[in-house]
Amino acid sequence: PMRTVAVLGGGIGGLAASYYLSKSPQVTKVILLESSGRFGGWLWSTRRSDGAVFEHGPRGIRPAGAVGKNTLNMVNSTCHYSHVLKEQILYVNEQLHRMPSGPSGLLRTAPPFSRPLVLSGMRDILSRRGKQEDETIHSFVSRRLGGELADIAIDSLCRGVFAGDCRKLSVRSCFPVLYNAEQRRGSIILGMLLGSGPGPVVPPGPLAQRSVTESWAQWSLIRGLHGRVQLHSEAAVTKIRPSETGWKIDLEDGVVSADHIISALPAKALSSALPPSCQPIIKQLQDISTVTVAVVNLEYEGLWSPGSFLRGSRSARVVYDSVPFPEHNRPEGHTTRLTVMMGGAWFQEVFGDPESVTEDDLLARATEGVQKHLGVTSAPSWSRVVLQRDCIPQYYLGHFQRVESIRSFIKKNNLPLSLIGSSYDGVSVNDVIFGGRNAAEELLGSVV
CATH class of the missing domain: 1.10.3110.10 (protoporphyrinogen ix oxidase, domain 3)
Structure with a gap:
């Protein structure tokens, strides 16, 4: 039996892998190591004292497909959720258009x-x-x-x-x-x-069936996950070293031993922790690019809504949070909540170096955009700026070959290591959770 599995990274991928591992009697101990002071990774929200919730990362989760059903099956027993129907609006040539x-x-x-x-x-x-x-x-x-x-x-x-x-x-x-x-x-x-070929088959649980009969477009978590796992925050991994039975994992203030590692770290972060014996894949992991996104949450007094969602201009995207998820609004008074996401592949071009841009610059740019595109003249009554550095991997041409090559090196050298997370097999919340489940299944040799 697999005695101890260390999961590196406490984002949604690491949490999902830990959840699936904790259901198996084959695993004695699951140790989840997260470098920051909070779990959830890019899934991150501020819950204000008046009850309003503002998302700083992914918000709505799609129920469609095998990966969507899989997430709903996991959530069915562990979380509270809400759902939404929506439409798309495009901003093209200085005008809004309904899809x-x-x-x-x-x-x-x-x-x-x-x-x-x-x-x-x-x-x-x-x-x-x-x-x-x-x-x-x-x-x-x-x-x-x-x-x-x-x-x-x-x-x-x-x-x-x-x-x-x-x-x-x-x-x-x-x-x-x-x-x-x-x-x-x-x-x-x-x-x-x-149908385009044999894909994963996931039998729908009660929540996934509801999402079909009620034609959900997206859903969102209201409260989170629990499981039988040792959770360690403020536990940054500095080095991973091979040992006789698996790995020694050096932390800033101690060492953890594990029979197997499931890494949910971003590819670049993993590359800097791997031992010299992994040199052939260190370079390939470093070559998986990412982009930086500024996320600006805005709240305005009064209700206004030219549409549920807006995909924005060249380098910005605006989401009407108050329309799809009204239960995240503050209970008293009428307000409109928006999130403006800026930068991405165009960050450097628009804002310059992410190190030198200020929150004030980003807030000013976001509110100017809302004024220009939506004709809003008032200033926001509340705002929050979060710079999400290197948050979305970019799968450039040949990405599939790079990932295959990295995984074949791991297999050929019998390394007790699994790679999951948005660096490899899809950037959506559903893809990342499904990757966590696949890694647990492969490790345990059975369906979890």
């Missing part, structure tokens, strides 16, 4: 698009399958659905999800569902309709 929806929306020409979206669908069905091993998201969508959809909708989606540039990101790693649909069915649309 077309429903059959009639696909048949009509609706700005900012110059032709009906159904014509893009016809193009996809009639296009040939691509031959490249990997391709940028922009090139892939332009080829299959046309340049306009790539320039407007997909460009906006990549800014919203990755805070990244669709002309540099890999379709195979960022949107494997689209890549696999073309590989398997020769078309994105046929792949979506008929």
